[in-house]
């Protein structure tokens with residue numbers, strides 16, 4: 044493995060060129076107009092993984108976007124690592140806020156700027172190149188499988204069925220994922236937890252048609268005003284969520300564990316500065332890291348209705364809408380929370396409006412144990428390449444399929460993410476530092492080596 048740095052040095056331009064080719068295909072999973080791009084990306088990955096040394100690779104159709112599956116089996120008696128990632132990306136709007144075109148990647152100030160540069164094309168591609176290195180230098184210590192999906196950003200609606208249908212093919216000892224972040228460039232960390240998600244859409248209807256706001260204003264309920272009042276009541280003055288039973292299944296983390304978590308470096312001043320906010324906000328009694336890692340939250344993701352065009356139009360709209368998501372912690376169930384939300388939202392609606400609540404998607408949180416061979420293998424890998432021990436961190440983000448992998452495949456995941464908070468994933472000017480890209484490629488082979496050695500014991 045001591046040759047990995049040289050291998051990267053000799054091939055670094057080619058690695059970057061190849062990643063750029065992957066990024067150039069605009070694989071936005073939520074937009075129908077990109078349907079063909081999803082196939083193109085899956086096929087492109089298949090070709091790349093075969094070139095890197097896989098025995099076989101296939102693009103599998105699903106009810107939605109295809110899954111690329113590949114494998115290299117060197118000896119059925121050896122452990123098998125299943126690498127999971129997603130080739131789909133988020134939409135790019137607002138386009139005018141990008142400093143360069145989202146699907147024309149370029150390097151500026153040592154960072155790759157493009158949609159998918161980090162989430163997740165840049166991160167999954169590190170695995171393809173680490174695999175290539177291990178094969179080309181004859182150091183692959185175990186079997187490897189790749190499952191790269193195209194629907195993560197829309198809630199992986201078809202991957203569960205794919206796993207059920209292909210349980211035998213996907214058989215593995217551990218699932219390795221790079222789709223999260225680390226504390227800082229020089230502070231490696233391992234994601235030890237993810238939050239779950241319940242995502243709702245609400246529709247509030249007032250009068251049966253838009254009304255003149257002079258002829259009716261003050262006499263008929265305005266659904267936008269009502270929606271705002273309803274949303275406002277979903278959290279109280281302590282920023283607790285007011286939905287009855289919302290916290291019912293939340294596991295209170297012990298003081299000892301909280302003290303342990305608080306050891307992870309976090310600079311509130313730098314956090315505020317990076318976001319240009321003068322104060323943070325959150326549930327009373329908890330720190331910012333705790334708000335993200337161990338507490339559930341509720342946020343409006345979008346709200347619309349009425350007139351938003353140029354100039355003024357005097358109108359009381361017939362309808363108002365909002366998309367509301369709740370981030371959940373382990374042991375909260377997303378279906379149950381969706382039902383509690385719907386019941387509550389209907390109950391608080393005043394008689395002057397009708398409401399309709401729809402659950403869009405959801406998924407469960409995940410806690411990754413730190414006393415497993417895979418955790419130890421990851422820990423030692425980071426310690427080798429960064430020269431310091433990684434810190435376990437519970438992330439606020441979600442990858443709902445990870446909990447389902449455990450249910451369906453019976454296999455735990457290890458989350459070795461290399462992204463930074465400044466990568467602006469899902470936002471304009473998404474980027475991924477070259478340092479993180481190459482450091483990921485360097486670190487992954489050590490995970491494989493350590494894992495196989497630890498499993499042998």
Ligand code: BES
Nearest residue numbers: 162195196197198222223224438440441
């Ligand atoms: N890679 C992210 C999740 C992530 C990022 C977790 C950084 C931890 C740190 C993933 O692609 C994502 O965006 N997930 C969605 C969930 C999905 C159901 C749309 C999310 O968290 O909003």
Ligand code: MN
Nearest residue numbers: 162163195222
């Ligand atoms: Mn992702």
Ligand code: MN
Nearest residue numbers: 162196468469
């Ligand atoms: Mn994402």
